Amino acid sequence: MNKIATPIPEDLIRKMFRRFTEEEIIPRAREMDEANEFPRWMFEKVARTGAYGIRYSPRVGGGGGNTTQFCVMVEELARGSMSVAAFTAMQCLMGTNFLYEYGTPDHHERLFKPAIRGEKVASFALTEADAATDLAGVKTIARQDGDEWIINGSKTWITNAPCADFFTVLCQTDKSKGLRGLNFFLIERGTPGLYVSKKFDKLGTRATEISELAFTDVRVPFENRLGKEGQGVSNLMRMLGVIRAMTAALSLGLARAAYEHAARYAMERTQFGKKIGSFQLVQQKIANMATEIWASQLMVYKVTEMIDRGERPLKEASMAKYFASEVACRAADEATRVFGAYSYSMEYDVQRFYRDCRFLLFGGGTSEILQTIISRECGVF
Amino acid sequence: MNIVVLVKQVPNTHDVRIDPKTGNLIREGVESIINPEDRHALEAALGIKDRLGAEITALTMGPPQAIEVICEAVATGADRGILLSDKAFAGADTWATSTALGLAIKRIGEFDIILAGRQAIDGDTAQIGPQVAEFLGIPQLTYVRDLEVLEGKITAERVLEDGCERIEAPFPVLLTVLAALNEPRHPTVAGMLRSASERAPIEVWNAADIGAKALDVGFLGSLTQVTRTFTPKEARNTRHLEGSPGSVAAQLIQCLQEQGIRLGE
Numbered sequence: 259m260n261k262i263a264t265p266i267p268e269d270l271i272r273k274m275f276r277r278f279t280e281e282e283i284i285p286r287a288r289e290m291d292e293a294n295e296f297p298r299w300m301f302e303k304v305a306r307t308g309a310y311g312i313r314y315s316p317r318v319g320g321g322g323g324n325t326t327q328f329c330v331m332v333e334e335l336a337r338g339s340m341s342v343a344a345f346t347a348m349q350c351l352m353g354t355n356f357l358y359e360y361g362t363p364d365h366h367e368r369l370f371k372p373a374i375r376g377e378k379v380a381s382f383a384l385t386e387a388d389a390a391t392d393l394a395g396v397k398t399i400a401r402q403d404g405d406e407w408i409i410n411g412s413k414t415w416i417t418n419a420p421c422a423d424f425f426t427v428l429c430q431t432d433k434s435k436g437l438r439g440l441n442f443f444l445i446e447r448g449t450p451g452l453y454v455s456k457k458f459d460k461l462g463t464r465a466t467e468i469s470e471l472a473f474t475d476v477r478v479p480f481e482n483r484l485g486k487e488g489q490g491v492s493n494l495m496r497m498l499g500v501i502r503a504m505t506a507a508l509s510l511g512l513a514r515a516a517y518e519h520a521a522r523y524a525m526e527r528t529q530f531g532k533k534i535g536s537f538q539l540v541q542q543k544i545a546n547m548a549t550e551i552w553a554s555q556l557m558v559y560k561v562t563e564m565i566d567r568g569e570r571p572l573k574e575a576s577m578a579k580y581f582a583s584e585v586a587c588r589a590a591d592e593a594t595r596v597f598g599a600y601s602y603s604m605e606y607d608v609q610r611f612y613r614d615c616r617f618l619l620f621g622g623g624t625s626e627i628l629q630t631i632i633s634r635e636c637g638v639f
Numbered sequence: 640m641n642i643v644v645l646v647k648q649v650p651n652t653h654d655v656r657i658d659p660k661t662g663n664l665i666r667e668g669v670e671s672i673i674n675p676e677d678r679h680a681l682e683a684a685l686g687i688k689d690r691l692g693a694e695i696t697a698l699t700m701g702p703p704q705a706i707e708v709i710c711e712a713v714a715t716g717a718d719r720g721i722l723l724s725d726k727a728f729a730g731a732d733t734w735a736t737s738t739a740l741g742l743a744i745k746r747i748g749e750f751d752i753i754l755a756g757r758q759a760i761d762g763d764t765a766q767i768g769p770q771v772a773e774f775l776g777i778p779q780l781t782y783v784r785d786l787e788v789l790e791g792k793i794t795a796e797r798v799l800e801d802g803c804e805r806i807e808a809p810f811p812v813l814l815t816v817l818a819a820l821n822e823p824r825h826p827t828v829a830g831m832l833r834s835a836s837e838r839a840p841i842e843v844w845n846a847a848d849i850g851a852k853a854l855d856v857g858f859l860g861s862l863t864q865v866t867r868t869f870t871p872k873e874a875r876n877t878r879h880l881e882g883s884p885g886s887v888a889a890q891l892i893q894c895l896q897e898q899g900i901r902l903g904e
């Protein structure tokens with residue numbers, strides 16, 4: 259019996275999720291976007307691949323994968339549909355991470371494990387009307403009352419809120435402590451006092467649902483505070499590199515989709531008796547897209563490699579997210595130009611890339627705040 | 640119940656290109672995939688496992704990188720995988736391939752069902768399934784689009800040129816299946832990560848492991864030899880017809896008649 263090298267796991271994940279995307283997502287992407295609602299059937303289809311558990315230990319039913327493998331997976335999904343990639347990322351990371359790390363065994367059995375099996379939908383709520391880029395502005399209050407917490411306040415722009423079964427919510431427990439007074443709390447759907455608004459009508463990622471949450475004297479047990487008192491923000495910071503790398507990977511997937519559509523169309527469409535791809539100004543667009551996509555890819559997977567080595571490359575993750583999301587927007591923009599009027603037609607996918615890419619600019623930190631952070635890391639502030 | 644699934648790694652023929660000078664497939668930069676019908680063979684096995692319980696072994700013969708299709712099969716739910724890989728297997732025609740696969744199945748031991756795709760998208764012969772069944776001396780059900788497993792026997796619907804037939808066979812039996820049989824599931828993340836790790840239940844066997852003699856397998860064991868491959872020339876003779884619709888139609892009818900094509904009365 260001889261030994262042969264097994265494939266590199268991330269290569270296998272890329273190949274299998276590329277095929278999944280081509281067989282299952284791409285043929286239905288437009289339909290999902292037009293339906294303008296959470297496609298639970300697709301959420302369940304993705305669940306059957308075990309995708310939601312990719313980052314978690316096999317002990318809890320996960321795949322035991324690393325950040326590189328997670329990012330490869332969401333990149334491939336994003337090439338087909340940003341909505342599907344976005345709710346997958348939410349379920350894999352932000353929506354479940356605090357429950358995994360700080361939840362009780364009961365939380366694990368009742369909520370976490372069903373969530374990674376795709377039986378429950380997770381959600382993550384930081385943003386408020388006056389606290390978005392500036393998290394220190396969070397006004398939702400959690401007050402301890404015996405062995406319970408009483409929560410009052412509201413959140414907005416919450417992905418999955420209309421369909422989620424549980425929420426990880428950032429609340430203030432001690433205003434005087436500023437960022438050190440912030441903590442995450444688990445709130446389950448159906449808890450008295452929790453109100454979910456009607457879903458937002460929005461430009462892109464229309465197969466995800468977003469709404470507001472309002473809390474009026476919502477009572478949760480003491481153990482629903484996820485993490486030690488005052489460590490909400492520092493726990494969030496530990497995850498931030500992964501969130502940014504992931505958003506960069508989503509951007510990369512969308513940029514590739516825009517590029518592939520543009521490159522194909524450039525070789526099909528003729529004007530002046532020639533393929534438009536034979537015109538140098540069209541070639542310039544293709545060349546710039548391809549070059550920037552390659553640069554994004556190098557940045558994203560360099561950052562994930564650092565994270566997987568146990569480093570916390572916040573500066574590099576910020577750079578990768580900033581760069582890759584801007585590249586995605588440029589690629590989507592250039593693709594619409596290559597398509598001309600047809601990019602303006604709802605019958606072509608390019609308009610969807612053009613709408614969906616805008617989401618990448620805000621989640622995980624806006625370009626402006628990321629530039630501020632990068633400059634500070636460079637010693638200029 | 641023990642099931643063996645035969646899977647083959649093939650070039651993704653969406654992007655197959657032929658070198659016009661040598662007539663060979665250009666394999667550089669061409670992605671390798673599992674033969675599409677073999678996913679349906681695997682799904683059939685997994686469906687039986689879900690309903691009745693079974694131990695599934697995925698088997699392939701190929702170069703070292705063919706381990707990927709074995710990983711895929713294990714990641715999708717096969718219990719174990721075996722790659723037959725050895726220089727001695729190189730240059731095999733379908734006869735020698737079937738011999739090697741048949742010897743490997745004998746070494747695997749007891750089996751009830753062998754599942755294969757009908758046809759590989761590259762070699763395209765559809766000979767492997769039937770030849771493996773002959774080698775093992777067991778019944779074969781080919782072109783299967785529906786199947787049912789009952790106590791000790793199997794009922795299958797076979798697609799024929801002019802219809803279909805339902806037939807029954809006892810175990811052990813070999814089936815070759817069509818895509819219409821089922822909708823294959825996707826591999827799982829946990830399965831992929833396990834199958835690409837040291838812990839993978841995957842073995843690599845060489846010619847000695849299956850007791851194959853040099854003259855039985857590979858180039859030496861082949862009954863046929865490829866003397867030349869070439870791309871048939873497509874000589875097209877395009878003529879543009881011009882004029883009013885009526886006159887174009889008349890010209891077209893005349894052209895067709897000149898070619899001896901009968902257009903009805």
Ligand SMILES: Cc1cc2nc3c(=O)[nH]c(=O)nc-3n(C[C@H](O)[C@H](O)[C@H](O)COP(=O)(O)OP(=O)(O)OC[C@H]3O[C@@H](n4cnc5c(N)ncnc54)[C@H](O)[C@@H]3O)c2cc1C
Binds near residue numbers: 390391463621626
């Ligand atoms: C599709 C989508 C899904 C979302 N999902 C969620 C979710 O699930 N959970 C959640 O909590 N939130 C979610 N959000 C909210 C998202 O996190 C916020 O949009 C983000 O934090 C930015 O906040 P804002 O959009 O209110 O911008 P603001 O913070 O109001 O910023 C407005 C503008 O001012 C700039 N700006 C602000 N501060 C500075 C500064 N110091 N220096 C320079 N410029 C500055 C910003 O860059 C931006 O250009 C989602 C948003 C979208 C669009």
Ligand SMILES: Cc1cc2nc3c(=O)[nH]c(=O)nc-3n(C[C@H](O)[C@H](O)[C@H](O)COP(=O)(O)OP(=O)(O)OC[C@H]3O[C@@H](n4cnc5c(N)ncnc54)[C@H](O)[C@@H]3O)c2cc1C
Binds near residue numbers: 731761766768
């Ligand atoms: C005359 C001749 C000479 C050849 N010489 C060479 C050569 O020099 N080098 C070379 O690389 N190839 C060579 N081949 C190709 C090779 O022999 C065939 O690809 C192989 O035998 C399988 O045949 P097929 O592709 O037609 O499979 P088919 O019979 O069409 O496949 C049907 C099913 O059988 C199973 N199956 C087929 N092949 C395998 C396998 N390898 N492992 C596991 N299951 C399998 C699968 O389930 C598949 O769906 C030659 C073929 C011929 C006809």
